[in-house]
Amino acid sequence: MTDVARAAGVSIKTVSRVVNAEAPVHPGTAAKVHAAIERLGFRRNAGARNLRTGSGTGTLGLIVEDIGNPFYSELHRAIERAAATGGRHVLAASSEGDEERERDLALEFCARRVDGLVIIACGERHDYLAAELKAGTPVVFVDRPCGELDADTVLADDEGGAAMAVAHLARLGHREIGFLGDAPEIHTTRQRLLGFRRGCEEAGIDYDERLVRLGLRARGTETDLADVSAALRDTGAATAIVTGNNRITVAALRTLAAGGRRPELVGFDDFELADLLDPPVSVVASDLTALGTTAAQLLLARTRGDRFPPKKVVLPMRLIDRSHPLPREESAP
């Protein structure tokens, strides 16, 4: 900017005024400044400006397990759209399911002074964020609650969703229902299992823990697939299976594709082409757009200075019943 000022033969302040259209400038002077800007390829340094004005970096941080997982990338899109409404961009990163990496990312983003942080937590403890929260960086936890922190939270009703899944299968006449879940350390896994048990109870089905397998990681490796296959074999007595997340659902489908008739399946979270498989796959799904939008809006509200006690939102899950291939189904997302 100093260079521009020199080139245009004016003071740096005048350049600043032109660049920010902050005050009337003599047209002739403005023209000279614009010419200099063009010639020098000047572009205002957003970081420096931010340092001076303290007006926020215009950035929201997003930490998910794996940005390549459609579940998260769809969430990312919803957050991006809502963030754009508030003139913000999104700095996204994958924790890879590593608690320490999650922590490093969160603190790194805070160091960059993001205007807010959206975290899909894999870690259990988040007290390290207490200082940042108090210092004014709003944080919202999505899909999974935080540990030991009084922050905004937007969850899906996993417990209710799982109960719905079981009820649905019971309606179809199933009595031997299995559950294939992710690591029990994950909050959603526990909630879904709770709902599963409640669903069984409500349907008058004895909960049979031999049909339940937890701790299935399904991030795409061969061994993950083998684990899911083994779990399916172990729970072979089940005539129907509830799968605890979209990765497990896909892994199960891949395993089952080899065999003959497929047990009835209800997956957690919708996925593209679920309706085009044979047979189609029913799911209980959270509304990712609502989840992401709500989270981003909470952040934006706090950024605007709104003060309210930490909000705990729980959004309902929806059963997408594809078990009757008779009428044409509505489309997947």
Added chain:
Amino acid sequence: MTDVARAAGVSIKTVSRVVNAEAPVHPGTAAKVHAAIERLGFRRNAGARNLRTGSGTGTLGLIVEDIGNPFYSELHRAIERAAATGGRHVLAASSEGDEERERDLALEFCARRVDGLVIIACGERHDYLAAELKAGTPVVFVDRPCGELDADTVLADDEGGAAMAVAHLARLGHREIGFLGDAPEIHTTRQRLLGFRRGCEEAGIDYDERLVRLGLRARGTETDLADVSAALRDTGAATAIVTGNNRITVAALRTLAAGGRRPELVGFDDFELADLLDPPVSVVASDLTALGTTAAQLLLARTRGDRFPPKKVVLPMRLIDRSHPLPREESAP
């Protein structure tokens, strides 16, 4: 930092030294500083540091059409991984296929002084980036070339891929092959059509433009789906179809699911569950990991100061033949 210094009863420079472990500090002093840091919840301001050191923001910008599209989110993941190698984070944004938005995002990211920019271009002109390039912000175009700019480029061999697709279908005995493509303004569409024609020629098939439909946008809306349906109807004489991108493939599959027997299909770019559909869907696919990694590494190299003439990389596409459901297929990505 000044606050910390006061609280610890030392100079600001000492705090700086402790924070950056830049020079030996008396253990006792260091302890006091650490205590103050803890107490005040101090975290070094990355923006200010960057302003002073001019050492780069540790950020790569990524501009895609739609970050929620699995094609792009997978690319995003590859770029994130490679960026992490160089200690960089990724600022990602969707252009929504809007040339002007693409431009705004690119310039905004430059204003934020990203260390490099990865663009999957929807626009045709990029001369507005010439100044930034010269000023030292490296830019790499992925999947589609840039217009009027001498920048690094990493493309897939779309032309070869399309020819492979046709050859494959010809091998299966098809002579009436259709092509459903995206907007002809998009470089990949043109290349793929070129390859399609070459494939036809090489297979001794007369190119029949009545079996070709371009300009199909398939970003998920109802009208998009209707357009693809109509195009499929128009090209009904074809016994086999090549679909020009993953969205069109899915839209076509959804349309065709209603009818009886499906024409043979070869899609551009792989998608999850392609192998589990009935019948499975063969595709020609680019290696998104290679695409993303190559792009990020080019950027990182230039960030390190490497000077080399703009590199034009073309990666081969791969035919994933799923037309013989006899042996078990390998998994989708």
Added chain:
DNA sequence: CTGTTAGCGCATTCAG
């Protein structure tokens, strides 16, 4: 080992 000074690029005073 520690402190002082200056300045990164910009915007905000306050004077012309």
Added chain:
DNA sequence: CTGAATGCGCTAACAG
């Protein structure tokens, strides 16, 4: 309408 001085939070270059 325009400009000079001051400081955002931090670090580099020097002193002590």
